[in-house]
Amino acid sequence: MPVKDYTIQHEKLAQAVQILNEQNVDAWMTFVRETRLTNDPALGLVLGEDMTWHSAFIVTKTGKKIAIVGRYDGDIVKAVGAYDEVIGYDQSIKPALLDALGKLNIRQIAVNYSESDAAADGLNVGMYNSLKRYLEGTQYELISAEEVLNHLRGRKSPGEIARIRSAVKLTEQIVESIGDFIKPGLSELQISDYIHGLFKENSVTPSFTPTVNTGPESSMGHGGPKGDLKVAPGHVVHIDLGVVLKEYVSDIQRIWYVAKSGETSVPEPVQKAFDAVRKAILAAAAVLKPGVQGAVVDDASRASIIASGYPEYKHAVGHHIGRTVHDGSTLLGPRWERYGNSPYGIVEAGNIFTLELGVMVEGYGIVSLEEDVLVTDNGLEWVGAPQTEVMVLRS
Numbered sequence: 001m002p003v004k005d006y007t008i009q010h011e012k013l014a015q016a017v018q019i020l021n022e023q024n025v026d027a028w029m030t031f032v033r034e035t036r037l038t039n040d041p042a043l044g045l046v047l048g049e050d051m052t053w054h055s056a057f058i059v060t061k062t063g064k065k066i067a068i069v070g071r072y073d074g075d076i077v078k079a080v081g082a083y084d085e086v087i088g089y090d091q092s093i094k095p096a097l098l099d100a101l102g103k104l105n106i107r108q109i110a111v112n113y114s115e116s117d118a119a120a121d122g123l124n125v126g127m128y129n130s131l132k133r134y135l136e137g138t139q140y141e142l143i144s145a146e147e148v149l150n151h152l153r154g155r156k157s158p159g160e161i162a163r164i165r166s167a168v169k170l171t172e173q174i175v176e177s178i179g180d181f182i183k184p185g186l187s188e189l190q191i192s193d194y195i196h197g198l199f200k201e202n203s204v205t206p207s208f209t210p211t212v213n214t215g216p217e218s219s220m221g222h223g224g225p226k227g228d229l230k231v232a233p234g235h236v237v238h239i240d241l242g243v244v245l246k247e248y249v250s251d252i253q254r255i256w257y258v259a260k261s262g263e264t265s266v267p268e269p270v271q272k273a274f275d276a277v278r279k280a281i282l283a284a285a286a287v288l289k290p291g292v293q294g295a296v297v298d299d300a301s302r303a304s305i306i307a308s309g310y311p312e313y314k315h316a317v318g319h320h321i322g323r324t325v326h327d328g329s330t331l332l333g334p335r336w337e338r339y340g341n342s343p344y345g346i347v348e349a350g351n352i353f354t355l356e357l358g359v360m361v362e363g364y365g366i367v368s369l370e371e372d373v374l375v376t377d378n379g380l381e382w383v384g385a386p387q388t389e390v391m392v393l394r395s
Contacts, residue, residue: 004048004079006048006079006080006081006082007159008045008048008157008159008160008163008247009045009046009047009048009080009082010081010082011157011158011159011160012045012046012152012157013045013046013059013065013082015151015152015155015157016028016045016046016059016148016152017059017060017061017062017063019148019151019152020059020060020061020110020148021061022151023147023148023151024061025061025108025110025143025148026060026061026104026105026106026107026108026109027058027059027060027061027104027106027108027109027110028058028059028109028110028111028145028148029056029057029058029059029109029110029111030042030043030046030047030056030057030111030112030122031054031055031056031057031111031112031123031127031131032051032054032055032057032122032127033051033052033053033054033055033127034051034052035050035051035052036050038124039122040112040122040123041118041119041120041122041153041323041324041328042112042119042120042122042145042149042152043057043122044247044323045152045153045323046059046082047067047077047080047082048080048247049076049077049080051069051070051073052070052072052073053069053070053072053073053089053093054070054093054127054130055067055068055069055070055073055093056068056069056093056097056100057083058100058101058104058109060104060106064084064104065082065083065084065085066083066084066085066087066100067083067085067086067087068087068089068093068096068097068100069086069087069088069089070088070089070090070093071088071089071090073088074086074088085100087100093134094134097134098134098135098138101138101140106140107139107140107141108140108141108143109140109141109142109143110142110143110144110145110147110148111123111128111131111142111143111144111145112145112149113128113144113145113146114144114145114146114149115340115341116146116339116340116341116342117146117149117150117328117329117340117341117342118326118328119149119153119324119326119327119328119329120144120145120146120149120150120153120328146341149328149329150328150329150330150345151329151348153320153322153323153327153328153329154320154328154329154330154345154348154350154351155348155349155350155351156322156350156351156352156374157350160248160322161350161352161374163245163246163247163248164248164249164250164321164322164352164372164383165383165384166245166246166248167207167242167243167244167245167246167248167249167250168250168252168372168383168384169384170202170204170243170245170250171241171242171243171250171252171384172252172384172385174195174198174199174202174241174243175239175241175252175254177198178191178194178195178198178239178254179254179256179391179393181194182231182237182256182258182393183231183393183395184230184231184232184233184258184395185230185231185232186230186231187225187226187227187228187229187230187231188212188213188214188218188225188226188227188229188230189212189225189226189227190227191212191214191225191231191237191239192210192212192224192225195210195212195239195241196210199243202243204243204244204245205243205244206241206242206243206244207242207243207244207249207250207251207321207324207325208242208251208325209224210239210240210241211223211225211238211239211240211241212225212237212238212239213236213237213238213239213365213366214229214230214231214232214235214236214237214238214365215229215231215232215234215235215236215364215365216235216360216361216362216363216364216365217229218238218365218366220358220360220366220368231258232258233258233259233260233261233395234258234260234267234363234364235257235258235364235365236255236256236257236258236270236361236364236365236366236367237255237256237257237258237365237393238253238254238255238358238365238366238367238368239253239254239255240252240253240368240370241253242321242325247323248322248323249321249322249323249324249325250321250372250384251321251325251354251370251372252354252370252371252372252384253356253358253368253369253370254369254387254391255274255366255367255368255369255387255390255391256390256391256392256393257270257364257390257391257392257393258393259392259393259394259395261395266390266392267364269361269362269363269364270361270364270367270390271390273310273359273361273367274367274369274389274390275308276304276305276308276309276310276359277305277357277358277359277367277368277369278369278387278388279304279305279308280301280302280304280305280308280317280357281301281317281355281356281357281369281371281386283300283301283303283304284297284298284300284301284304284317284318284332284355285355285373285380286300287300288318288332288347288353288355288373288375288379288380289347289375289378289379289380290346290347290348290349290375290377291346291347292346292347293343293344293345293346293347294318294330294331294332294333294342294343294344294345294346294347295332295333295334295335295343295344297317297318297332297347298316298317298318298332298333298334298343299334301317301355301357302317302334305357305359310359311359313357313358313359315333315357316331316332316333316334316339316343317332317333317355317356317357318331318332318333318353318354318355318356319331319332319333319353319354320351320352320353321352321353321354321372322352329342329345329351330342330343330345330346330347330348330351331343331345332347332353332355347375348375349375349376349377350374350375351374351375352372352373352374352375352383353372353373353375354370354371354372354373355370355371355373356368356369356370356371357369369386369387371383371384371386371387372384
């Protein structure tokens with residue numbers, strides 16, 4: 001059996017120390033139990049394994065890393081090789097936790113709760129109450145780790161970037177196979193079944209349930225494929241899909257036009273919509289660089305699609321991808337209450353976002369694109385090849 005690779009966990013813990021110093025936070029703790037039932041999204045970054053009993057993973061701005069876990073989980077944590085101390089206990093974590101904290105020169109402890117970012121909100125109420133009870137009468141102040149985790153999840157390490165590139169590359173190969181498969185008469189459900197078959201052939205799982213749309217009767221959004229909606233000449237076929245490969249994901253959208261007999265070019269309404277959608281994505285890409293607020297990127301694409309004569313989309317133009325398809329941190333979205341503080345976050349080098357939006361074209365179907373992009377010190381890099389023209393399917 002191959003030895004598990006914990007390179008990414010080592011990379012992320014090193015980043016965590018740097019971020020704690022930037023934020024001037026004494027320590028960060030991920031506090032979990034029974035993680036197959038109630039997993040904290042941060043656990044994959046700091047450990048990459050499941051825990052059973054109450055477990056505390058502590059990182060300090062001085063670089064000290066301590067794991068306090070149930071006796072029978074100790075060997076698992078030691079195998080990761082990322083912690084200076086692995087402390088086991090039997091009856092209660094409290095004595096070991098207080099003893100370990102007492103040896104550290106700390107006051108503030110950031111813990112994983114957030115009102116704005118689900119990826120930073122892994123500490124459930126029960127565990128938070130337990131932690132407060134354990135620390136009652138001590139000098140420790142519990143604060144939100146939202147800012148720590150926003151930077152940690154957003155700044156992709158070299159290992160994370162490499163895995164996302166691989167996931168995108170495989171997804172592009174799957175898209176090519178889908179294009180060869182689509183033909184008039186196939187239902188959305190049949191195409192979806194084919195996509196799931198490709199996932200199985202490539203030994204991957206979907207990062208979300210793939211969306212398949214054909215024609216003007218198919219609805220935008222995350223609805224399931226329909227068995228009674230079938231590909232026909234004159235339809236736009238739209239697919240939104242991604243894979244999970246070595247714990248990291250892709251997320252792209254592609255469209256095809258199914259030509260009618262004798263058609264030599266893409267119909268003007270479809271081409272116009274495609275050009276407008278791509279223009280809006282490029283408008284977002286033009287301002288997506290380190291130091292820019294997420295909402296400003298959304299402003300650019302939203303203004304572009306409206307100027308092209310289409311209604312504004314009802315979502316963010318972009319989100320992080322990483323271990324999940326909506327990976328938390330800064331959102332490239334509008335300043336809407338439902339998004340909390342996420343659109344006010346600042347873009348950083350190492351962020352990997354989607355850029356996505358679409359429009360419904362009357363009589364033809366959904367024209368929607370989604371690209372994955374890496375933010376660099378100088379701007380952005382397309383992760384994979386963006387769709388630059390309407391793909392045409394002919395009988």
